[in-house]
Amino acid sequence: MSISDGLLILAATPIGDPRDASARLALELQRADVVAAEDTRRLHRLCSDLEVKPVGSVLAYHEHNEAGRTAELVERMRTGARVLLVTDAGMPSVSDPGFRLVEAAAAADVRVTCIPGPSAVPVALAVSGLPVDRFCFEGFLPRKPGERARALANLAAEQRTMVFFEAPHRTQVTLAAMAAVFGAERRAALCRELTKTYEEVRRGSLAELAQWAQNEVRGEVTLVVEGAPARRAAPSEVVEEVLEQVAEGVRLKDACKAASASWGCSTKELYDLAVARQRASRM
Template sequence: MTQRLPEADNAAGVLYVVATPIGNLGDMVPRAIEALQSASVIAAEDTRHSARLLAHFSITTQAVAYHEHSGPERTEQLLARLQAGETVALISDAGTPLVSDPGYRLVRAARQAGIRVVPIPGACALVAALSAAGLPSDRFAFEGFLPSKSGARRATLAALAAESRTLIFYEAPHRILATLQDIAEVVGPERELVLARELTKTFETLRGGPVAALAEWVAGDSDQQRGEIVLLMRGAPAKKSGDLDAEAERVMGVLLEELPVKQAASIGARLTGLKKNRLYQWALDRE
């Protein structure tokens, strides 16, 4: 039995955060259709892009643009409608709003104003990719889009290289090859990666393997440099209990080049804040 959507009262409206398909229109849930049909207005990331979706489901509700370039006045306009008792449905170009999407500004404003915010779940590219990737999914982190410039991208990857959780990124098709090459050089050519492309669409592709091999495959097939792309990277192996972080290892390495183990451990403890006995044992294990 389908539960009816909550209705707005005269005191305040309801903001629906509505997930839409990421490709296959068959993934639209009935509750989402009802919300869009019954809303006073639809706040869409791109009204032209969403027109096909709305037409397919015979949704005639007025749509207004709400995207990253919308000024605060658009948020205020939508908030005023909510406060007047109207319902607003928020959608993105595809998938779940607020995931790599600026809709949080409206959601935050509505919540601060005491407006009821109702999520209507559905498709989400990162969750769909994770569910089929075969990588550990008990702990994962979504990093959105990596920086577009190689230098900044490499710096970000270096900061994430030791992360033990599965990492998920979105990537633009024209940058995918350069990004894979940067991952291979910064994180290591053998790090396991899964490339999920055009999920739920005609040319859906999921392929996994060492990142260097994936980069070679993408370089040799221009079709893999098209469409919507999700990258999933296996986390770094967990450090053993006796391992040190990179900076502590660097300090101890320098000290051990000049000093006996006991003295290096003593000085290293003062420099790193770690226990002298731990550094001493670490040095002995290296010999």
């Protein structure tokens, strides 16, 4: 084989129902020289469901070993190996391992291709009932309250529909934080266990969903949140909103930047006014 024969194939795997697996995925599982899997146990379960058996070597490739294993896989491809990369569910690189390997393969002039298929992001968008003509994917928000508040403040003016992943035990806290920053009435959809037996999609305001999520939330969660409306206001009309975000732990500079983008007013004027209000309140 020549070096040009080497190939990296990113393959989407079912996010719930194994029947969503493509015929191409089943074929490549049987012909790849190497199958790199986020969790080899889940891979074997998928292969059992599809009634296929990998003929090549199977190895683990996940966030804890990808730094070291990437070089090994690239070297295999440089010598002609056909490498198939799969994650536990959905598309590799989309909030899952894969980007590092694609980057390294491209740098080594190894051809990279993809087997399209299931992904929670477009599925959640499709069933959300929110606009999907323009959207952005934000993955998981930071776990620490202050960092999470700052991340949300930076998104306060985002006019595209936003998609987030979240752990079930943090869903209520995240929805409450979104309601505090984006506004309690902002529309959203909570998509749980997509394509699985107990699939559930709840639509409502952020406040309503946060209230519902006070009960135990189970399963994989994808949140779809409506983008901010285009609007304009003077700094004097926005300053109280900024100070409320600061009280929630957002840095004044970040809150002013987000609010000015959202309301179309001067960041400097808003910052100066907020500082003046803070000083006055201490007197």
